[in-house]
Amino acid sequence: MATLDDVASPKAKRKLTGYWLILPGALWLGAFFVIPFYSLISASLFNPKGSPLTGYNMSWHFHNFVSAIDQYHAEIIRSLVYAGIATLTCLVVGYVLAYAIAFKAGRWQNLMLVMVIAPFFTSFLLRTLSWKLILSDDGKVVSFANWIHLTNVLHWVHLTSTDDRLLATPFAVIAGLTYNFLPFMVLPLYASLEKIDIRLIEASSDLYASPIRGFAKVTFPLSLPGVVAGTLLTFIPAAGDYINATLLGDPNTRMVGNVIQGLFTTQGDFANAGALSVILMVIIVGMVLVYVRTAGTEELV
């Protein structure tokens, strides 16, 4: 039975199309972000007297944050420092690599890109474990580092605890982080460098800029979106990582991820674990906001 409503319905349907398209994304976010986020926040406010066996009371116990910072501030700072050093190392190494791939690789370009991505085909855990072999005490890397006195230098800057080994030191953890997150730096940098019109670099050279000044004034500023994306993609997961510290470090290199993992899984202290997770999240979001503001790449985020 044709009514006026039926005639009008195609228009109404079209109006709803947008919402239908949003629905899958919204459901996903709801199930995997909003609900866990809510449960994490509430866990951070549990009464610490409970236990996984007896259950927890959500008692708006804000003191959890104070005690978490009090007990674990060393790990928090260590995580930020390790992640920061790893990110800077990634930036330097990754920039050179991305620059080479974008401008100098010629017909090897695709092969080099594949080589950057290839490590992802093996397990993260396996790759990190193999660093144990590489840095092992009687290995060739250690003896070479000894020979060129790298071990002494690292010890002098407090990146190792003794001057004859590399494994189970901050150096090993940072090296692991750098290695594991390097592709996350290289790929956005490459994407941004590759987009740069080569004629702009020629123009800078034509306008009296030496290669170094041309890089500083033209190439680097134009690659800033890649730098920002790459550093974020490296720093954020590196700050929360616990695999590298577990496998390559020792008790003195525990990062905040290790603490949270321990609290949740072995100590069953959900309240402190939740509080610590929220603290880490707030710190990182705060740093990212400040960073993106200063870098001035509005179009990125």
Add this chain to the structure above:
Amino acid sequence: MSQVHEAPAGVSAPSGSRDLILKQLTKEYATFTAVKSLDLVVPQGSFFALLGPSGCGKTTTLRMVAGLETPTSGTIHLGETEVTYDKPYRRPVNTVFQNYALFPHLNISKNVAFGLERRGVIDVKRQVAEMLELVELTSQANKKPAQMSGGQQQRVALARALINKPEVLLLDEPLGALDLKLRRGMQLELKRIQTEVGLTFVHVTHDQEEAMTMADTIAVMNQGVIEQMGAPNELYENPKTTFVANFLGQSNLIGGEIEGRDGDHVKVRVQGALASIPTDRAHSESGKGWLGIRPEKVLIAETGQPIDAPGDVITGGYITDVSFVGVSTQYMVKMPWGQELMVFEQNTGARRMLPVGTKVDISWRPEYAFLLDASQDAKAGIEEE
């Protein structure tokens, strides 16, 4: 605008002291030779155009002068100074790039200031302000290039190069991306600025009209070599090769037998008629030749009717096509030997338009014809677009 009137270093010196001189300049790539042993002198202070179809080597030549490309052999001199292997950032040469290559992250005044800042010049602000005034962009100084129109970007690119007062300013198809009307305006503007600042301009283009409008001297390039060089009217009136005859305007080329020299003329037998060409316009004196006549130099009349100012005459053609172009009418005339000739006639109103099929005679003044060696391809330089 003092810096515009201020003579850049070297201009006050005797003319010719800072000419741009290319000697046997060659650029070879793995699979082809882009520029073949090019010899060229661009007089200081002149507006010089390198004209040729795409792929003729004109841009490669320009890039070698800018230092962006290293020659395989040969030398580049600026006056006495050799600059062949100097880095681009050490040469007193600036380029206006084809797509402007403005720095997208810098605003207009920063773009214009770029060269001066790199050289540590003091007083950058004042010079930038003056330069922006010259190109009429003062109000746009804080905009980014992406916020500007093509014509404005073009002027920024010009200002960015010009502010450095280079000894040679290179322009790589600078007007190619502009629409026709804007291009006409910019052509006059560029010419005005060049006259005002007195720098040597080397302008690369494939647009023959643009080259003729702007340049004092044109070098027509083809396949890595210069076919002919000279003032625009000289090249147009007296081309030496079929390529120049066709690339610069249009030509009717009629095959003939050269009978030889007779006083200050060369006699050619074309399809039964005898034509004579002044020796300075005859670029071959024996064997087979191409008799060339520009379409507007061909006079046309109905068979039996008088032709005004007749010269050499050929009869027996008939009109196959007529197109009215406003100021003139273009006729295609099929000649008895099957060739179609093009004729432009001014619409002076002296006679009505001749309809298709009309039997006509054609004629031309011998002093406007030219004679080329028939070993060349008569279709060389005709653009197929």
